Amino acid sequence: MTFKDKIIQSGSGPLQAAGIEILQVNLGYKCNMTCKHCHVQAGPGRDEMMAENNVDALLDALTGTGIGCLDITGGAPELNPHFRRLVRKAREAGLTVIVRSNLTIYYEPGMEGLFDFYRDHGVEIIASLPHYREAVVDRVRGADVFRKSLSALLLLNSLGYGANGSSLRLNLVYNPQGAFLPPSQAALEEEYKKELSARYGISFNSLYTFINMPIGRFKEFLDRSGNYEKYMEKLKNSFNAGTVCGLMCRRLINVGWDGMLYDCDFNQMAGLAVLPDYPRHIGEFDYSLLGERKIAVDDHCFGCTAGQGST
Amino acid sequence: MSEYYKDEDLDRFCEVGKHSPDLFRKFMDWYNSSLQPGLLTKREKVLIGLAVAHVLQCPYCVDSYTKSCLEEGMTLEHITEAVHAASAVRGGASLIHCIQAHNAADKVSL
Numbered sequence: 114m115t116f117k118d119k120i121i122q123s124g125s126g127p128l129q130a131a132g133i134e135i136l137q138v139n140l141g142y143k144c145n146m147t148c149k150h151c152h153v154q155a156g157p158g159r160d161e162m163m164a165e166n167n168v169d170a171l172l173d174a175l176t177g178t179g180i181g182c183l184d185i186t187g188g189a190p191e192l193n194p195h196f197r198r199l200v201r202k203a204r205e206a207g208l209t210v211i212v213r214s215n216l217t218i219y220y221e222p223g224m225e226g227l228f229d230f231y232r233d234h235g236v237e238i239i240a241s242l243p244h245y246r247e248a249v250v251d252r253v254r255g256a257d258v259f260r261k262s263l264s265a266l267l268l269l270n271s272l273g274y275g276a277n278g279s280s281l282r283l284n285l286v287y288n289p290q291g292a293f294l295p296p297s298q299a300a301l302e303e304e305y306k307k308e309l310s311a312r313y314g315i316s317f318n319s320l321y322t323f324i325n326m327p328i329g330r331f332k333e334f335l336d337r338s339g340n341y342e343k344y345m346e347k348l349k350n351s352f353n354a355g356t357v358c359g360l361m362c363r364r365l366i367n368v369g370w371d372g373m374l375y376d377c378d379f380n381q382m383a384g385l386a387v388l389p390d391y392p393r394h395i396g397e398f399d400y401s402l403l404g405e406r407k408i409a410v411d412d413h414c415f416g417c418t419a420g421q422g423s424t
Numbered sequence: 425m426s427e428y429y430k431d432e433d434l435d436r437f438c439e440v441g442k443h444s445p446d447l448f449r450k451f452m453d454w455y456n457s458s459l460q461p462g463l464l465t466k467r468e469k470v471l472i473g474l475a476v477a478h479v480l481q482c483p484y485c486v487d488s489y490t491k492s493c494l495e496e497g498m499t500l501e502h503i504t505e506a507v508h509a510a511s512a513v514r515g516g517a518s519l520i521h522c523i524q525a526h527n528a529a530d531k532v533s534l
């Protein structure tokens with residue numbers, strides 16, 4: 114059964130947006146890392162990058178709407194030359210700004226002062242750390258990534274990030290390191306906090322457990338290892354109708370590096386733009402129309418409705 | 425012997441119930457209830473499953489409980505540590521029988 118049919122059969126579909134609270138932008142696919150689970154297939158060799166005119170159109174779209182949060186992702190979004198201006202302008206407009214940072218970017222040339230910039234602008238950081246064990250992180254994300262990530266986290270802690278009661282929020286992301294589902298978010302968060310604090314003196318606010326979407330580099334792994342069919346079967350069998358109401362696509366719109374609009378970053382990587390009945394480019398952004406749009410779905414969406422959900 | 429322990433046979437487990445459906449249903453109810461979190465967490469129960477799988481050396485259970493451990497956020501380091509603990513208990517269970525051997529030998533020795 115397709116996701117489209119499943120969502121209707123469960124009485125929760127077709128999926129429709131319930132406003133737009135978050136505008137998520139992918140500033141480009143270039144990254145200093147080539148993580149094995151990356152749905153974007155980001156890496157140093159990618160040159161897709163949002164241009165200045167689309168950044169300006171994005172800032173225009175944020176003006177005078179009900180959107181309260183700008184969620185910036187990539188690649189490593191910090192590599193986009195317009196990144197800091199976008200953050201500054203969005204904060205001046207009163208928006209919450211979230212940056213999905215890979216942490217190691219701080220150690221690349223030209224990134225000096227990046228974390229001070231985050232602190233000075235009250236940027237919320239969501240950082241990937243697939244485990245609290247070094248061998249696992251380095252296997253998935255590359256050699257020496259764990260050590261660099263710890264150094265970056267300690268530096269962020271020293272700037273006030275991740276402390277209890279601090280407004281500087283530092284959240285971590287766990288991804289399964291293969292073709293299996295994540296554990297309970299609450300239980301793993303407790304374990305991460307205990308281990309990172311006891312072993313390294315690191316603190317953070319929340320842990321998000323994400324499901325690996327069967328697209329991009331992870332899909333290639335599934336195909337290559339012969340795991341694709343079983344993984345899809347697992348996602349489908351774990352469908353939980355209770356997750357549908359909170360799906361991020363119902364309150365978020367995603368903008369690609371070229372200004373095209375998508376219902377989420379996963380749809381962007383699957384080449385599935387917003388349905389043709391609606392504006393499809395940031396230059397034509399219409400909050401009212403897009404806030405009530407019907408959402409484009411495909412079978413990778415089973416990844417967001419499996420188990421406790423992933424959103 | 426290659427017809428033994430085929431991957432796809434695990435998915436045929438329910439066929440065991442074909443000739444005695446009541447007993448199989450009772451087993452499945454018992455099995456599923458036993459693995460629900462109670463005083464012990466799901467993670468603890470999964471580790472018990474992994475230990476038993478290795479001590480009994482059931483290939484299906486090893487595959488199944490290894491995946492369950494990964495889904496509980498554990499790594500190969502956790503899994504290996506648990507298998508060492510299970511194997512050590514199993515080793516001790518053999519070794520303690522050496523006393524039985526000593527007793528048997530003493531009984532017939534001058």
